[in-house]
Amino acid sequence: MPDDLPLSRKQLLSIVQSTARINLWEGSVRSGKTIASLIRWLCYVADAPTGGELVMVGRTRDSLYRNIIAPLMNPDLFGELAQQVKYTNGAAIAYILGRAVHVLGANDAKAEPKIRGMTCAGGYADELTTLPKPFFDQLVARCSVPGAQIFATTNPDNPGHWVKRDYLRRAAETRLRTWHFRLDDNPFLDPAYVSALKSTYTGLFYRRNILGHWVQAEGAIYDSFDEARHVVTDVPHITRWLCDAIDYGTTNPYSDLLIGLGTDNRLYVVSEYRWDSRAERRKKTDAEYSAARRAWLQGVPHPQTNVLGVRPEWTVVDPSAASYIEQLHRDGVSGVTPADNAVLDGIRTVGSLFAGDRLRIHASARGLIEEIPGYSWDDDKAEKGEDAPIKLDDHSCDALRYGVRTTEALWRPHIPTLLEVA
Incomplete structure (x- = not known):
């Protein structure tokens, strides 16, 4: 990747410290969590355990391509490494640093059988809160190759969501490590852009997408309507x-x-x-x-x-x-x-x-x-x-x-x- 790719201290720490079985970058939009997770995923794929399959999953293949694979293929972000990411949108397999990686969509409970029967050496999950719990539970179970790790990103959701309830609150039991990002943790954004982004949201979505809070939906939905x-x-x-x-x-x-x-x-x-x-x-x-x-x-x-x-x-x-x-x-x-x-x-x-x-x-x-x-x-x-x-x-x-x-x-x-x- 380019030597001049700017990274914050929190991004660098998350890349270095993400050695747990499950590693989750969570928090507000445009806070730098995704780029940090992608750098870590590339490092992992380059030296992933053999004897198992690698998996990338999003709500749909289209969303996974838009949010994750297309940035990996962008030379402005990843320099010459971008040339080693090969994928045709909609395909079931991507090739990353010479490794075949399964590309899956998991937008409902029927997705869980897609991964059943696999023996996985590692996985990457985009927008984790949009995935069905049975699918992610199955992915965790299927990452059975010694040394297998999972990397995931998400924006905050309801505090009763299964990601918060069953994983974040049980981090030690689930062998999960997490990093919380706020919009203001990204020092490389144009201040005018940050100001405009903050003005885009209100109420629930401001607290989640700007402040990075896991908060419950309550009150009027369109609270800015006048x-x-x-x-x-x-x-x-x-x-x-x-x-x-x-x-x-x-x-x-x-x-x-x-x-x-x-x-x-x-x-x-x-x-x-x-x-x-x-x-x-x-x-x-x-x-x-x-x-x-x-x-x-x-x-x-x-x-x-x-x-x-x-x-x-x-x-x-x-x-x-x-x-x-x-x-x-x-x-x-x-x-x-x-x-x-x-x-x-x-x-x-x-x-x-x-x-x-x-x-x-x-x-x-x-x-x-x-x-x-x-x-x-x-x-x-x-x-x-x-x-x-x-x-x-x-x-x-x-x-x-x-x-x-x-x-x-x-x-x-x-x-x-x-x-x-x-």
């Missing part, structure tokens, strides 16, 4: 109609939000169609919802113009509403796609937009405006180590995160104040 600031009666010209985003309901309310990108580089919820069958005392069929959606969009005015009617690029639909998705296809609606339903990722993204004043809502979207203040973390699930919203009066809030998260690749280049972090 109706006086985020609800507007005047919307600028919309440069791109990104989507209408639908949370489907028959007994529960049906909510459809129209989201566009304004000339001021903000996202706007321009309009909302909502049908509450209990309040209206009548349920609608899929065909009726489709017709109502079409009529609603035809009547939406383009802000700052006299033009009526909007045709969004995408129609993002609750992924559980298979029959309604089929109905939209039958009705010739283009751009229909199931929503990205990664709940915490969606909440974090929406919360960051509110915190940075990059998401505003037109005053006509009353269903959404009324739901947001009561959109709260579920205390009972938090006590069990799970972060989840209370499933009550959350239909427009679900539609909002569906639309924002699913179209992120379209709007993110236009909203540069939001920083991508891992």
Whole structure:
């Protein structure tokens, strides 16, 4: 690796001292934990025990490539060593310093059999809290070659999460050594970048991703939402109609939000169609919802113009509403796609937009405006180590995160104040 690669004292200590059976770098984003763990992993692979297989695992192969393997292949980071890392994205095997390394995704409980039967000489786990516990337990068991070690990174999570409960709190029993990193432990970041990154987060995600705390989800989810600031009666010209985003309901309310990108580089919820069958005392069929959606969009005015009617690029639909998705296809609606339903990722993204004043809502979207203040973390699930919203009066809030998260690749280049972090 380059001689001038800057490393902090904490990074250097973690590299030298990571001789335990399990070694975990945990803490805030952009704190330097990943680069330290990768240097240690390269050192380990270069001299790993023979007679067993090496494994790298992430939530998915794509995330593992993006977070870990691509940086290993970057000559700006690892100099000539980067040429000795060979991998094609999506492949099952990488070659690192001449050793074959299994590349695995482990995004649900069904992943555990992938590693069952292996005899491993070492492993690397990215974003450990996103992996199923049975998988990691199996990886620990399978690292049975004498001298085998495991290296892992993670951002903090709920203090009841299995990583905290079963490993960090039982470090001596599990033969684990850990290093805690905070954002301010990385002295090589531009102060302006650090300031912008800190302003990106609020509440729970600030405490976890900036301060590196293992804290329980509690209180309002969008605690930076301010109706006086985020609800507007005047919307600028919309440069791109990104989507209408639908949370489907028959007994529960049906909510459809129209989201566009304004000339001021903000996202706007321009309009909302909502049908509450209990309040209206009548349920609608899929065909009726489709017709109502079409009529609603035809009547939406383009802000700052006299033009009526909007045709969004995408129609993002609750992924559980298979029959309604089929109905939209039958009705010739283009751009229909199931929503990205990664709940915490969606909440974090929406919360960051509110915190940075990059998401505003037109005053006509009353269903959404009324739901947001009561959109709260579920205390009972938090006590069990799970972060989840209370499933009550959350239909427009679900539609909002569906639309924002699913179209992120379209709007993110236009909203540069939001920083991508891992």
